[in-house]
Amino acid sequence: xxxxxxxxxxxxxxxxxxxxxxxxxxxxxxxxxxxxxxxxxxxxxxxxxxxxxxxxxxxxxxxxxxxxxxxxxxxxxxxxxxxxxxxxxxxxxxxxxxxxxxxxxxxxxxxxxxxxxxxxxxxxxxxxxxxxxxxxxxxxxxxxxxxxxxxxxxxxxxxxxxxxxxxxxxxxxxxxxxxxxxxxxxxxxxxxxxxxxxxxxxxxxxxxxxxxxxxxxxxxxxxxxxxxxxxxxxxxxxxxxxxxxxxxxxxxxxxxxxxxxxxxxxxxxxxxxxxxxxxxxxxxxxxxxxxxxxxxxxxxxxxxxxxxxxxxxxxxxxxxxxxxxxxxxxxxxxxxxxxxxxxxxxxxxxxxxxxxxxxxxxxxxxxxxxxxxxxxxxxxxxxxxxxxxxxxxxxxxxxxxxxxxxxxxxxxxxxxxxxxxxxxxxxxxxxxxxxxxxxxxxxxxxxxxxxxxxxxxxxxxxxxxxxxxxxxxxxxxxxxxxxxxxxxxxxxxxxxxxxxxxxxxxxxxxxxxxxxxxxxxxxxxxxxxxxxxxxxxxxxxxxxxxxxxxxxxxxxxxxxxxxxxxxxxxxxxxxxxxxxxxxxxxxxxxxxxxxxxxxxxxxxxxxxxxxxxxxxxxxxxxxxxxxxxxxxxxxxxxxxxxxxxxxxxx
Ligand code: 28F
Numbered sequence: 242x243x244x245x246x247x248x249x250x251x252x253x254x255x256x257x258x259x260x261x262x263x264x265x266x267x268x269x270x271x272x273x274x275x276x277x278x279x280x281x282x283x284x285x286x287x288x289x290x291x292x293x294x295x296x297x298x299x300x301x302x303x304x305x306x307x308x309x310x311x312x313x314x315x316x317x318x319x320x321x322x323x324x325x326x327x328x329x330x331x332x333x334x335x336x337x338x339x340x341x342x343x344x345x346x347x348x349x350x351x352x353x354x355x356x357x358x359x360x361x362x363x364x365x366x367x368x369x370x371x372x373x374x375x376x377x378x379x380x381x382x383x384x385x386x387x388x389x390x391x392x393x394x395x396x397x398x399x400x401x402x403x404x405x406x407x408x409x410x411x412x413x414x415x416x417x418x419x420x421x422x423x424x425x426x427x428x429x430x431x432x433x434x435x436x437x438x439x440x441x442x443x444x445x446x447x448x449x450x451x452x453x454x455x456x457x458x459x460x461x462x463x464x465x466x467x468x469x470x471x472x473x474x475x476x477x478x479x480x481x482x483x484x485x486x487x488x489x490x491x492x493x494x495x496x497x498x499x500x501x502x503x504x505x506x507x508x509x510x511x512x513x514x515x516x517x518x519x520x521x522x523x524x525x526x527x528x529x530x531x532x533x534x535x536x537x538x539x540x541x542x543x544x545x546x547x548x549x550x551x552x553x554x555x556x557x558x559x560x561x562x563x564x565x566x567x568x569x570x571x572x573x574x575x576x577x578x579x580x581x582x583x584x585x586x587x588x589x590x591x592x593x594x595x596x597x598x599x600x601x602x603x604x605x606x607x608x609x610x611x612x613x614x615x616x617x618x619x620x621x622x623x624x625x626x627x628x629x630x631x632x633x634x635x636x637x638x639x640x641x642x643x644x645x646x647x648x649x650x651x652x653x654x655x656x657x658x659x660x661x662x663x664x665x666x667x668x669x670x671x672x673x674x675x676x677x678x679x680x681x682x683x684x685x686x687x688x689x690x691x692x693x694x695x696x697x698x699x700x701x702x703x704x705x706x707x708x709x710x711x712x713x714x715x716x717x718x719x720x721x722x723x724x725x726x727x728x729x730x731x732x733x734x735x736x737x738x739x740x741x742x743x744x745x746x747x748x749x750x751x752x753x754x755x756x757x758x759x760x761x762x763x764x765x766x767x768x769x770x771x772x773x774x775x776x777x778x779x780x781x782x783x784x785x786x787x788x789x790x791x792x793x794x795x796x797x798x799x800x801x802x803x804x805x806x807x808x809x810x811x812x813x814x815x816x817x818x819x820x821x822x823x824x825x826x827x828x829x830x831x832x833x834x835x836x837x838x839x840x841x842x843x844x845x846x847x848x849x850x851x852x853x854x855x856x857x858x859x860x861x862x863x864x865x866x867x868x869x870x871x872x873x874x875x876x877x878x879x880x881x882x883x884x885x886x887x888x889x890x891x
Contacts, residue, residue: 261370287365661736690716
């Protein structure tokens with residue numbers, strides 16, 4: 242290449258970098274999903290994915306993450322370090338290319354270097370573009386290299402800044418998320434830690450440490466047993482009926498790893514992953530697994546006469562999954578993600594790969610472990626019997642028209658318009674709060690359903706008991722989309738289901754019960770983002786004619802500060818409250834009159850509602866199990882750890 246031509250290329254790639262940066266900063270959501278807290282945390286995952294890839298390539302077994310005092314985040318690995326040599330076409334360091342060129346991964350990626358990769362799999366240059374500043378340090382060839390960027394643009398060329406410690410190599414990236422882009426730039430330790438725990442389970446060779454220099458928290462994750470330990474962890478609150486089954490192998494270029502265990506629970510709990518990404522919506526790998534499970538267990542049951550030839554019972558796929566906790570983790574070179582949230586695997590060749598492998602290895606396992614096999618089949622037969630009993634119970638109630646939305650419950654104050662997209666239902670705890678809500682609402686599009694106290698804990702009840710429960714029947718009828726396997730989200734009579742309970746411990750318990758019910762029996766509502774938690778204020782602060790509501794202690798303190806003329810000491814009373822200021826604490830929704838309830842909690846123009854997401858179904862499921870299951874110890878630990886929030890953040 243002549244010098245002139247190289248020069249030209251260099252300019253051309255500079256222009257491409259600028260164009261790329263502009264595109265990312267103009268439409269960040271296109272690259273990272275959104276600019277809320279979720280998108281913010283996605284930045285860290287994106288960087289960590291690079292370190293995971295380096296681990297999967299066999300060169301890294303440790304990742305350190307820290308939330309720094311200034312609010313920035315550092316991710317460090319001990320892999321080979323990003324190459325720093327000059328890229329012949331681009332005429333600049335490969336490091337600079339990786340950090341600034343969109344989809345640089347793909348450029349080098351002939352041998353598919355990248356296996357891991359976030360949901361959006363966009364690469365670290367996107368993180369760089371959305372960072373106020375970013376610094377990268379590479380240990381390689383015994384030297385330390387450094388480059389720094391502002392909003393994605395290098396401040397100078399890559400430079401050598403010293404010698405590595407003996408034998409040290411790796412990559413360290415520190416970035417400050419850009420406040421001009423993100424609605425919030427505060428990282429949450431628990432959110433990051435949950436993902437790191439999951440990654441550590443899925444990649445058993447890696448040790449991931451995470452610390453928070455602001456909140457002074459620290460955790461290290463390393464699981465020698467990988468997804469076997471993951472399954473045990475998910476089943477911590479249940480009673481397993483056998484030791485986890487582990488299947489591993491590669492078929493048609495698809496590495497497959499599966500661990501599962503049956504417990505005494507009634508629901509199934511299957512988590513599937515492709516390239517470390519949670520495929521919430523399932524896909525071909527999951528259907529391959531399910532098909533093989535049903536077929537192999539069925540064959541085994543008949544072959545070993547565990548089901549009598551003349552038995553009236555036929556086992557369905559659902560019966561073979563009752564009480565099943567499973568983790569499926571596969572790697573696919575070119576995954577096709579489909580579905581509403583792009584978390585459904587579409588690659589058709591994967592189904593038969595997984596199916597064939599599970600058929601083979603599960604049959605082998607059952608031959609070698611007949612006592613586990615027998616217990617599993619007995620459990621599935623019980624499930625079939627219970628299903629039959631539930632069907633009868635359902636037929637009975639249906640005949641009485643109890644679950645029929647033609648007969649809406651008397652307690653429901655329905656809205657007047659008939660367009661689910663624009664209608665919402667408030668499920669309110671207690672008749673008195675229900676009364677306020679009925680008077681305060683906008684009756685055109687807001688429906689109110691008061692429910693009484695603690696509803697049935699569905700985690701501990703069989704499906705026919707669930708269906709007999711009055712409060713639950715009322716909810717099912719009001720929402721109008723059925724229940725369980727017959728649930729159809731398209732029939733839902735409301736676009737938003739908003740749970741409104743008191744801001745105290747009882748309220749939070751009731752909220753958890755309601756969420757458990759919805760999560761277990763109307764999960765699609767959550768998956769479609771239709772479930773919300775109302776956020777009533779905790780305080781009303783009054784000074785003269787001005788009345789302000791505060792939704793948490795921070796906000797209360799800010800208002801108090803403002804009311805005190807920003808902290809002049811002489812204007813405070815003996816409790817530290819500014820003179821002439823009156824604070825009242827709301828405990829129950831019932832303490833607010835209808836107008837206040839509308840202003841603070843129900844008016845769509847001014848309220849905040851928390852959307853319930855299945856961001857990490859594993860984490861959510863864990864919380865439900867911990868709070869709802871039989872095991873007392875984990876529940877106590879959980880409550881102690883989270884007591885200061887006394888609510889459920891999912
Ligand atoms: C804290 C974030 O980004 N770690 C990374 C590597 C290692 C290589 C690499 C990364 C191949 C040719 C571009 C090294 N030596 N942590 C990280 N570690 N990227 S990112 O290569 C990327 C492409 O240039 C690496 C040999 N092959 C690959």
